[in-house]
Amino acid sequence: MSLADRVLYPDFLSRTMTADEAAALIPAGAHVGMSGFTGAGYPKAVPGALARRIESLNAQGHGFKIGLWTGASTAPELDGALAQVDGIEMRLPYQSDPTVRRQINAGQMQYVDIHLSHVAQFVWFGFLGKLDVAVVEVAGVLPDGRLIPSSSVGNNKTWLDQADKVILEVNAWHNPQLEGMHDIYYGTDRPPHRKPIPMTRPDERIGEPYLRCDPNKVIAVVMTNQPDRNSVYAAPDDTSNRIAGHIIEFLQHEVKKGRLPKDLLPLQSGVGNIANAVLAGLNNGPFENLTAYTEVLQDGMLDMLRSGKLASASATALSLSPTAMQDFNDRIDFYKERIVLRPQEISNHPELIRRMGLIAMNGMIEADIYGNVNSTHIMGSAIMNGIGGSGDFARNAYLSIFMTPSLAKNGSISCIVPMASHVDHTEHDVQILVTEQGLADLRGHSPSQRAEIIIDRCAHPDFRPALHDYVARAKRGAVGQHTPHLLNEALSWHQRYVETGSMRAPAGPASAA
Template identity: 65%
Template sequence: MNAPVSSPSVSPARIAHPDYRAKLMSADDAASLIGPGAVVGMSGFTGAGYPKAVPQALARRMEAAHAAGNPYAIKVWTGASTGPELDGALARAKGIDFRLPYNSDPLVREQINAGTVQYFDMHLSQVAPVAWQGFLGPLDVALVEVSAILPDGSVVPSSSVGNNKTWLDRAGKIILEVNSWQHEALHGMHDIYYGTALPPHRRPIPLVHPNDRIGQPTFRIDPAKVVAVVATDTPDRNAPFKAPDDAARAIAGHLLQFFGHEVKMGRLPASLLPIQSGVGNIANAVLNGLMDSPFEPMTAYTEVLQDGMLDLLAAGKLAMASATAFSLSPDAAEALNGEMHRYRDRIVLRPQEISNHPELVRRLGCLAMNGMIEADLYGNVNSTHLMGSRIQNGIGGSGDFARNAYISIFMAPSLAKGGAISTIVPQVSHVDHIDQDVQVIVTDQGLADLRGLSPKQRAEQVIANCVHPTYRDQLSDYYARALRDSYGKHSPSLLDEALSWHQRFVQTGTMRAG
């Protein structure tokens, strides 16, 4: 059981409104306001801006209740993934009954795959609208980390925005964690837009460039709903990125060559279009590769700002970046905090219903670069499930961008598990992105440009460019027999073999035949 942590002292400048200072209490006292069965909307997006003290206190209450033989679990809504002090602590206490919309915590993943936690995996742009539509039911509590409360009662967001605006508006009760670790210069970096509405009252969102600011820098909160304010001084926690390996560098090289070709052909401007990059070591390697590219000044309209994008900003290669959260290694987070004033006018953090809004992605013409678990011959992509049934993380925002991007790119090494798994398979075991939403597939072996191609033409490009030599003959043999024997010749498939590679791995530990 985690030991109680005493509340740190907090500067009056961080909680400058007297009504809110009067509601200061310990994390344990605040946690007592969240009862069993509560639906709690928590801040947090890729390990940034999540509450850190109250969830741990809540986990202690859950463990004590369970020890006494009493049930105690809650439903957790967030922006995306969080950190070990939230998802990890609640999972260890067996305190999560339901989770949405994205998770990367290994213990929560284990419980989801064991069937003890119900998980609703959904497109990130849809979470706020779905919450407003009401079919998920009421939101009891908003537990949100902020960086300051101003004298007028407005609230400065933290290092992520996510769905916090919606949680604060929808919840019956609000608990605020004011984190003094978050830099005071975050004030002014956010753009909180209050112009969204449900049909039939929707209006166009007036954003036409990635650097447009269309909202206000703070949250509006009904002070009557605030039941507790908790002072914290705890850093965000993200794992450091790994140095790019040979496969990541090869993927980056293929992709940069492709961009250069698109510029030469007149299909992209010399500075590219706004880039969107998923989270991870390969995505970060691509961003690092852009450092030595001829493309500048670039812009970004994306979900998260990670190390490689911060480096591009520092070097002047990236003019500005729009996101909903940071996803920085500890070293990069420390560097950002040391120079926050330098970046405040070049970074915009927005609610994820805006950062991931499909119409805005299409209007701006984003270049979407996302990771995948596997792809098949025809370009269908699985980004969430291992062997068809074990959830890995979730679809996140990849679908928001892939279907609406100017160019939709998915990338991964051609092998996994030391060669026991081929990333390119006859048929994906789970479909997150249909072939119509996938335009480019990149592995360390090469790049397949699938735009404008029929299914059989796509298959030929994928086999020729993306499959590792270990599996190329095996896949070519399957495809040749599918051309000969399949029920139809448009997208040839052998129904009794299409998922045999996955079944072979489950049974023998490898996809290799023979």
């Protein structure tokens, strides 16, 4: 497909150039907003060209870096390429690239971990400074200059609105029939002028199919024909299937109790093998006419749409394996009737999550005996990826579920600990904890009751005695009995792991505290 087939706005044809020429227009020290969310819809050519330019300038002693803002994680061609040439001064709001992670944890790159629903409004409020340049991938340009979004929306609406200058990557790899799948809502505003968002159902459309952009801000148009970085399908294992089984059983129980309707409530699901196991369980389970209101659309949701178990799905991005991506393109007319892609400020908006009453299911790194959840840090100080949208959903969902295997690192780490080494979701936002050992329903229980439930139902049997011992001694020795802790021992399991490579005590439950 030619440039003229994808770019129908005549004035943009004179602004087409190579990726290297476009990258030369990005100044050192700029805040750059790039498209992309979970490896979908990110610019494919300009970041690499910018990395080459940075590498050359840095070799000459010029010290070129940028601030990089995105929707969420991207791909090695973007995050990895820029990090490898030491080109990122500040990164936000979420990342999953190993080079970026290594530089953040080495103190070589600054990182601001933000709730994904907050990013757009923080930019609008001016909290993050001026956005200098936006680099946004699109699937095409209409004759009037409006833009056809590609496989993710993320923060693109805000980048295009707020940036002084815009570079467009028009990617001919994307199926042109993506046009019409998106719903871009332009009704948000800053306080005190905000109005309620007029949506009550996940399948409801409240905006328009296209992104708007002032044509005068577009300084470059780069043509590409490159695929997204498809996700690797994380097949469920025995542990994740057991976790899924506990969740399906719990949801059936809630329906029987009258606390959930028979077709449940809109589903939000993270990614990974546990999430895939839950989706597979729902696809084979007793529930019908389900809906999803989530961040990313993954393989399991396509399976559910095809089977008819899932009636509709709303997200901000695709996160598909190569096989699922091929199926998506082959059946795009079918999926267009059932899928809506929105800006992340809408897909993650607390107002909508609360109103529609979501069932939020997210992974975690660890939880403590009182229900505080760490979803971002290893041993309290090393970032893994970021909080992403889990906080948006956990705080506002009808049901807030967090899932993890009970053990990590071949059994040397207990994922249920006396005190979480970092807290992203407090006990006040966590209702359900699930491991392969069982499910802890924490609703309506005091901290001391929660501790017994979590230990007995979620902790691995190898660590239960030490956890019970810790609680018993804390009840005797803590300053207060509402949330009893032994402050000199609360993080001792983590310290032991740092020193010895295992949380397991050398001998006896008492010494394991």
